[in-house]
Amino acid sequence: MARGERSGHRGGGIEAKAHGAGVVAEMPPDPKTLPALLDLMRLVARSGAPQLRLRLFGSILLTILGKALGVLAPLVLGAAVNHLARDQPAGVSVGLGFAGFAVGWAIVRFLSSTAPQLSDVIFAPVRQAAQRAAATETFAHALHLSLDFHQTKRSGALSRTVDRGSRSVDFLLRILAFNLVPTGLELILAAGVLGGAYDWRFAAVAVVVVVIYTGLTFAISNWRIEHRRTMNTADTEAAGQVVDALINYETVKSFGAETRAAAGYDRALGAYNAAALKANSSLALLNGVQALIMNVGLGVMAVMAGFEAAAGRMGPGDVTAAVLILISLYGPLNILGFAYREIRQSFIDMEEMLKVTRQTPQVADAPGAPALPRPQDRKGGTLAFEAVSFRHDARTGGLEDVSFRVAPGTTTALVGPSGSGKSTIVKLALRLLDAQNGRVIIDGADVRDVTQASLRQAVALVPQDVALFNDTLATNIAFARPEATEDEIWAAAEAAELAGFIRGLPDGMETRVGERGLKLSGGERQRVGIARALLADPSILILDEATSALDSRTEAAIQKTLRKAKAGRTTLVVAHRLSTIADAEQILVLKSGRIVERGAHHELVARVGGEYAALWRKQTRGARTGLEAGSLKA
Known part of the structure; x- marks a missing residue:
């Protein structure tokens, strides 16, 4: 195979390419090497690898031993050739002496080849533990980061950052510990042996050849990076078109755009x-230059050794040994071009991953924060907003001086136009956001003073668009409480009017719902969300348009179920359909981030010129118009 690196091909290999959002079009500047190495060593130290120190010591010792034996092996073979060339009185003794040296050379060479393999076996658990720790730490930290981070970060890019960063840890440990550093050690040993056993000029030739080889390899590799960057960008575009077309295949088929999508992929x-042709051509140039330097070096070494042998200062075996030592140096250098480029990229990938772990969540538990105590009377929690204000960075609107109280066991509804602040109130109640002014209080405790885990055990959300995992129905329902028994899961499904549907499925609770729950209808997904929230047994239940995707008959049944589920719970409801919240004890009407009206349904409807009354008339007029149109058709 060509030196420096292997030629690229679509699909992976050494010229591996990240697809989708993972590849950057422009390679950022190299991170500082020393801090990156320190980060790498810290990762290894906290990796939790078994017998970490013993494995480090053993692998380093075996690597040094292997390189030393690799330099010694040519000397043993040289001694064998010298022994064979000497005048001996008996042919048998000559043959036995040569055979002994030859066998010794084979054994030493075998040991020099085996030592690095044993070293890699010993060190592999450390590499794997470091890779696992890096990926797990980054993933866990990303999950703990605040809502603002995830709203501005592309999920695909974040996934690729974690994947590439963790794999770069494994690659750097492998290439640095068992390739570049040992190769430098081998060069020092080889130079010392050549200078000590033969002549300083042999050591100088070895060093000069390696330095020239390395310098030109780095220079050409830097030039080739532009070709690789262009190739990766084109590959990303092609992969992106495939993913977009496959994810949106229904849209593609609906508009008869199969041929158009395939043509776009073909252009990419x-x-x-x-x-790729340019990248491969520049790779051929790199390999040609490397081959030229190698062979010129070997030629110079052979000529010098020949002159020394002719002058009687070296035997024929010494000539062989000198040339073999230089050849042994070339082996690890064959992948230098690939290693240099990949090391640069791996340091960058690792740094990008570590940037995620250095992000500080805006919403975090206070040091020593206690858990939120659950109400003992099982009547539900108390939720209060006290002069709460919040302004989003990306929008001019937000909440302005919002105050209200939801008494235990009661229902409060939030209504108002889109952008009025309803969703912001929900996120503040769940502490997905922190109030910039004022306080959010649950059962007398500021939500910023208790742990987020205990808060979210006490508050459950049924969102408008329920997100499901590509797993079974049982797993999705039990996500709120994984330790729940099968009977409890079925009871939650019954309460959400979902049990009959599940029993009609061939696999029942073990039915997989598909990616994002796409195998289920919108109403079925929403009922799974309701079952999940009921299983959590919260003291405060938040319903964010929880029945908006259901048909009227199912909605009426679930509204009845939810009325039962509200018993012993405090409920906060976000609704656009006012008929679903007419029985709420308190209705808050929001507009431009402020509460403009509050009261019970009958009070707000009776207000002349009120926002709620106007919205009620509009919705009931639309309902009457629909009924009249239906009767005329009948």
């Missing part, structure tokens, strides 16, 4: 192929 592949 054409751009990739053009960039």
Whole structure:
């Protein structure tokens, strides 16, 4: 295979390419090497690898031993050739002596080849533990980051950052510990042996050849990076078109755009192929230059050794040994171009991953924060907003001086136009956001003073768009409380009017719902969300348009179920359909981030010129118009 690196091909290999959002079009500047190495060592130290110190010591010792034996092996073979060339009185003794040296050379060479393999076996658990720790730490930290981080971060890019960063840890440990550093050690040993056993000029040739080889490899590799960057960008575009078309295949088919989508993919592949040809041509140039330097060095070494042998200062075996030592140096250098480029990229990937772990969540538990105590009377929790204000960075609107109280066991509804602040109130109650002014209080405790875990055990949300995992119905319902028994899961499904549907499925509770729950209808997904929230047994239940995707008959049944579920719970309801909240003890009407009206349904409807009354008339007029149109058709 060509030196420096292997030629690229679509699909992976050494020229591996990240697809989708993972590849950056522009390679950022190299991070500082020393801090990156310190980060790498800290990752290894906290990896939790078994017998970490013993494995480090053993692998380093075996690596040094292997390189030392690799330099010694040519000397043993050289001694064998010298022994064979000497005048001996008996042919048998000559043959036995040569055979002994030859066998010794084979054994030493075998040991020099085996030592790095044993070293890698010993060190592999450390590499794997470091990779696992890096991925787990980053993933866990990303999950703990605040809502603002996830709203501005592309999920695909974040996933690729974690994946590439963790794999870069494994690659850097492997290439630095068992390739570049040992190769430098081997060069020092080889130079010392050549200078000590033969002549300083042999050591100088070895060093000069390696320095020239390394310098030109780095220079050409830096030039080739532009070709690789263009190729990766084209590959990203091609992969992105495939993913977009497959995810949105219904849209593609609905508009008869299959041929158009395939043509766009073909154009992207054409751009990739053009960039790949340039990358492969520059790779051939790199390999040619490396081969030229190697062979010139070998030629110079052989000529020098030949002159020394002719002058009687070296035997024929010494000539062989000198050339073999230089050849042994070339082996690890063969992948230097690939290693240099990949090390640069791996340091960058690792740094990008560590940037995620250095992000500080805006919403975090206070040091020593206690858990939120659950109400003992099982009447539900108390929720209060005290002069709460919040302004989003990306919008001019937000909440302005919002105050209200939801008494235990009662229902409070939030109504108002889109953008009026309803969702912001829900996020503040769940502490997905922190109030910039004022306080959010649950059962007398400021939500910022208790742990988030205990808060979210006490508050459950049924969102308008229920997100499901690509797993079974049982797993999705039990997500709120994984330790729940099968009977409890079925009871939650019964309460959400979902049990009959599940029993009609061939696999029942073990039915997989597909990616994002796409195998279920919108109403079925919403009922799974309701079952999940009921299983959590919260003291405060938040319903964010929880029945908006249901048909009227199912909605009426679930409204009845929810009325039962509200018993012993405090409920906060976000609604656009006012008929669903007419029985709420308190209705808050929001507009432009402020509460403009509050009261019970009958009070707000009776207000002349009120916001709620106007919205009620509009909705009931629309309902009457629909009924009249239906009767005329009948």
